[in-house]
Amino acid sequence: GAGVSQTPSNKVTEKGKYVELRCDPISGHTALYWYRQSLGQGPEFLIYFQGTGAADDSGLPNDRFFAVRPEGSVSTLKIQRTERGDSAVYLCASSLNSNGYNEQFFGPGTRLTVL
């Protein structure tokens, strides 16, 4: 059906707070990716899921970041004790599977601002 959706589109929070960012992938896509894009930079890989499991979480910057995909569809990126340096656009993408040639379809992103 529709493309990848992300909610909220914008999130403003205070330093030290907890935030959750949601991604709804395209129906039937088994692979889901999270990226972080800082101003003036390209997206930076955070984590990807194949089905329900995190296949590669090597891009998560520290243990304040965590992501889940319990039913193999919707995913939530969770950030604890937010810091000003976490401010960025968080992008989600999905693809049919994790075969590298498959196109990744991106959502519009969530702009996170930590005050």
Add this chain to the structure above:
Amino acid sequence: AQTVTQSQPEMSVQEAETVTLSCTYDTSENNYYLFWYKQPPSRQMILVIRQEAYKQQNATENRFSVNFQKAAKSFSLKISDSQLGDTAMYFCAFFDNDMRFGAGTRLTVKP
């Protein structure tokens, strides 16, 4: 770790003319995939073109084509007959186990 370098932070081109965006990458792998993505001000990343490393033939998609030089680890994007709607950030990306992006080139097409 794989790195992707885009050496042109900004470029401009006149409408209807041709422009080439550069990209180099570093990897020790032999099989991988390369992509160019477009990101307009709306923030939505859109796939422009992709190339499999084991294919020698350069990929083409309408006005977009690539010059893939595997030995040189170079993957440039050529846009022919530039249109105003091509104005956007363009990101080169490398996929092995995960996707790595360059810092992007801001392209402006001038009327």
